[in-house]
Amino acid sequence: MVTLEPHFVHATGLPEEDPKQSDQKIAHQQRIRNRASVQYQVIASPASASLAERLASQQPDRFTYHETSWGKFPDGTDNIVVSGFSPYNLISGEHVLFLAEFGDNDVTLSQYQVMIVLLQSFIKSLTVVLPYYPVGTMERVTTEGTVATASTYAHLFSSLPSCGTPTRLMVYDLHTLQNRFYLHGHAVASLHTTIPLLKRRLETTQVDCIAFPDDGAAKRFQDSFSGSAKEIVVCGKTRGPNDKRTVKIQEGSVAGRHVVIVDDLVQTGGTLYETGKVLKEAGAVSVSAFVAHAVFPNQSWKRFAKGGDRAVFDRFYVTNSVSTVTDQLPTGEGEVFEVLDLLDTVITDLDNFSSL
Structure with a gap:
């Protein structure tokens, strides 16, 4: 015997939302509200510092921005100091939001190093906002020996340490959507659009x-x-x-x-x-x-x-x-x-x- 789902109707004769669906909708809305209450410690690349400052200014109860010194030693290697760790550690045990911008290979490597340090600092989660994924078009090779940088970047993200939950990588209008599935292990892409x-x-x-x-x-x-x-x-x-x-x-x-x-x-x-x-x-x-x-x-x-x-x-x-x-x-x-x-x-x- 086939069991039919009940059909709910208003007194006006118009279909009414299934109570099960209504409960799911309420639960979903509550989850969104819970997410919106999550507080983040914000770290930013040099190019994203202005965005971080405006983020913290707009919602100071939710976002706390910690400046980073992106210095160099005389030999050209990185001398980076992330604030928020001294004199009191305000980063460990917290949700961390990292605002990234991969303008060139030098700043990209510097930012990867900061992500590693953050993930090794016993944080609760790491969300990386990288609006423009610059190697998105280099996902295929037609001539042997050509480096598919979309793949190599994915390896770097996927090899980040684990803090117990995957690193969330937020990108916008990714040129080739298959890049999303290049990530594995400790990183997951979260795709968004500017439309x-x-x-x-x-x-x-x-x-x-x-x-x-x-x-x-x-x-x-x-x-x-x-x-x-x-x-x-x-x-x-x-x-x-x-x-x-x-x-x-x-x-x-x-x-x-x-x-x-x-x-x-x-x-x-x-x-x-x-x-x-x-x-x-x-x-x-x-x-x-x-x-x-x-x-x-x-x-x-x-x-x-x-x-x-x-x-x-x-x-x-x-x-x-x-x-x-x-x-x-x-x-x-x-x-x-x-x-x-x-x-x-x-x-x-x-x-x-x-x-x-």
Whole structure:
């Protein structure tokens, strides 16, 4: 005999939530509230010190920031001193939040060393916030001998000491999601996205069309805009005469629309620029861009700034996930760039393990 689940109905005749589901919902909400009450001792990389200070200033009852001296000995080796251990040990037995930014190999190694010391200090847990995972695109090897740095970074994280619970690595808009599963042992990736930050910003704009520069970006982000009234446009590169690859619109129309192109990161920005040109030529009223991670090596952002040879965008939105770059960007009235602050997003995602 088949047992049917009871169907609950309001007096109005509308379906009522199953009491079991209601209890689960209440329990889930209580767990979120409990997480939001967790207090953290905060350590930060040099580039993340400003974020740590603002974090502690905004919620002093929850976040206590301890400055770190990132010095060097005369021979160039690290001379690092983490505060919070002397004259009284305020770190041991506590939840620790480490704000990381891997700007180059030198600072990356220095930060790994601090993580090891923290995990060997009898802490309760370690959460590492690394908004931009810089080696995400180096996850495959086509020529023998090439180093897949996504794999080597994963080995370093996975080899961190254990404090009894895995180290949580919080990253945003990871270029290739399979990197999440490169971690093993004592580290677990917690994947998040900056798209809600963009969507809140777009609520105060005329943007009525979301465009993706290629199929990869569409696969990563299109679901985030499902249910939206905005037109969705997907572009891609096609091979033309003389084997030249050009950007073309593959799905949707931008004619008469205000468009924002969405992607995970920008380096030199060649494809982003070509996409912007194509959309304007196709009749877009305005074209802006958003990238989660503004890498811009060798100050390539200057080409997109006002007066630059790639100044095709009305607005260029980025987050401060790479603060060493975004701190240099010209912003304000009359400028192209606008930096969206990750502070509140990080606070929210500390308590949310499934935002992606």
